[in-house]
Amino acid sequence: MQTSYNDKINRFGRAVNNLPASGSGLHTALLSAANYGAIAEIPEQTIYGQLRESTANGCKGRIVPDKEIQSAIDKAMEDYQRTDRRFYYRRDTRPAANVPEDYSAKLIGQAGDISTIDLMEESPVRLIENPENDWRLLIETLFNEQDYIFAGGKFDTETYQAGEYCRSGKPADFIGLNPYQQGGSRRAADISEFRYCLLESDSLPLKKQVKLISQMPLPIAAIIFSGNKSFHCWIDIRSMNITSLQEWNERVKSQLYNSRLAGMNCFDCATKAPSQMSRMPAHYRTETEKYQQLIYLNPEPDSRPIVE
Numbered sequence: 001m002q003t004s005y006n007d008k009i010n011r012f013g014r015a016v017n018n019l020p021a022s023g024s025g026l027h028t029a030l031l032s033a034a035n036y037g038a039i040a041e042i043p044e045q046t047i048y049g050q051l052r053e054s055t056a057n058g059c060k061g062r063i064v065p066d067k068e069i070q071s072a073i074d075k076a077m078e079d080y081q082r083t084d085r086r087f088y089y090r091r092d093t094r095p096a097a098n099v100p101e102d103y104s105a106k107l108i109g110q111a112g113d114i115s116t117i118d119l120m121e122e123s124p125v126r127l128i129e130n131p132e133n134d135w136r137l138l139i140e141t142l143f144n145e146q147d148y149i150f151a152g153g154k155f156d157t158e159t160y161q162a163g164e165y166c167r168s169g170k171p172a173d174f175i176g177l178n179p180y181q182q183g184g185s186r187r188a189a190d191i192s193e194f195r196y197c198l199l200e201s202d203s204l205p206l207k208k209q210v211k212l213i214s215q216m217p218l219p220i221a222a223i224i225f226s227g228n229k230s231f232h233c234w235i236d237i238r239s240m241n242i243t244s245l246q247e248w249n250e251r252v253k254s255q256l257y258n259s260r261l262a263g264m265n266c267f268d269c270a271t272k273a274p275s276q277m278s279r280m281p282a283h284y285r286t287e288t289e290k291y292q293q294l295i296y297l298n299p300e301p302d303s304r305p306i307v308e
Contacts, residue, residue, distance in 0.1 A: 008040035013155045016050045030069060034076035041187040043273040045200075046154065047073055104204075104212055111211035114307055116295050119214060119223060122306050125297040134281035134294035135171040141299050142196070142221060142234070143179060150176030150186040151280060157185045171282035171292075177234060178274055188275040194242035196221060197252055198276045199233040201267050206231070214307040223296035224278060227285040232278040236301050248274050 015033035020026055030051060037047035048069060055064035120127050125141055127134060143149055145163030151172040152158065159180045160169065176186060177196040184190030199218070201209055209231050213223060222234040235256070242248050253272045261267045281294035296306065 008036065009042070009155055009157050012036035012040050012042060012047075012050075016054050019054055026064070027068070027072075030064070030072040031075060034072040035079070037073075038076040038079075041189065041273070041275060043276045044073055044077060046277065047076075050154065107215040108208050108211045111215050111307065114211050114214045115207075116210055116225070118307060119210065119296045123296045123298065125299070127294055127297060131291075131293065132282050135175075135283070136166045138175070138222060138224075138281055138294055138297065139166055141297055147179035148182055148184065148192070149179060150174070150275075150277070152186075154277075157187075159184055159186065159190075172280050173283055173285075174277035175280040177276060177278055186275060186277075188245055188273055191245075191274050194240075194248055194252075194274055195236065195238050196234045197237055197256065197272075197274070198278055199235055199261070199267060200226075200230050202229050215305045217303050217305060219301035219303050220296065220306060221298055221301050222294070224281055225293040225295055226279045227283070227290040227292040228288050231295065234278065245274070 012033065015029065015036050019029050019033070033051060034047055037050075051069045051072070052066065055069065125137065127137075139149065139162050143162040145161070145166075147162045148159045149162050149165065150156075150159050151165060151169060151174070153173050156172075159176075162179075177198055178191045179193050179195070180186070180190045181192045184192070199216075199220075201212075204212065206229070213220070213231060213233060216233075218233075219236040219239075220233050221236045222232075224232040224234075226232055237252060237256075240247075240251055242252060252274075257272050279292040281292055283292045284290075285292065
């Protein structure tokens, strides 16, 4: 099973890195790459990011619109479903709750003059000293030594026992939000326990993101600066007692993403998969020349705003 899944990841990587020239089947190639991503259970946001990056400088003569990329992903996600596990990578068509569109603006407005330093000072786990070890601190705080975690690059699949990784590993590009079964791969079907989901916004300026995050009535366990345009918030969902992928779809996706967050129109609701990756603290991003940084860490969060 491990080899088969690695093959799926590799096929996606090859498809993304070998898109043809415009006029030589580019549209079909985009759909094919998106299909490989769906089959490998790669989160929709990651598929989009990789296809967009591959076409960002013009695909051999043609700039590929974001709408065309998203259309290919929508089609792939609509067509592919894992019926053997009753887990569907299908867009949820149920209507979002009637959340006022100005709710996020209201939270930002009431935050006042808040910065990342304020969030760090509110962190129950002290973060100021030795930030180069924050990747290890994150793992040791939110995982058990016996947990198997994903840590690696965008196309990696291998999982490691958390305690051993902290002793011999290093800060990787990405880390998975949830633990995996022993011997499992980085896919939703191999998750052993559903503890966290991801909240991210690329549409708001960083300063407004900080203000909004500080006021969100959600149990935020960790906040990580991506080293680029966003903060990654780990939302603690342990109180939901999710035990299956079907329950994740029915409750996390429906109740949180498609109800509480969708109406706010500022969060990326493509981060719905339980196998979603987050940026790992202390990793240096060469493309942005910035470090990914741990901003806040709380092993037992509640739903009160971080800054009241």
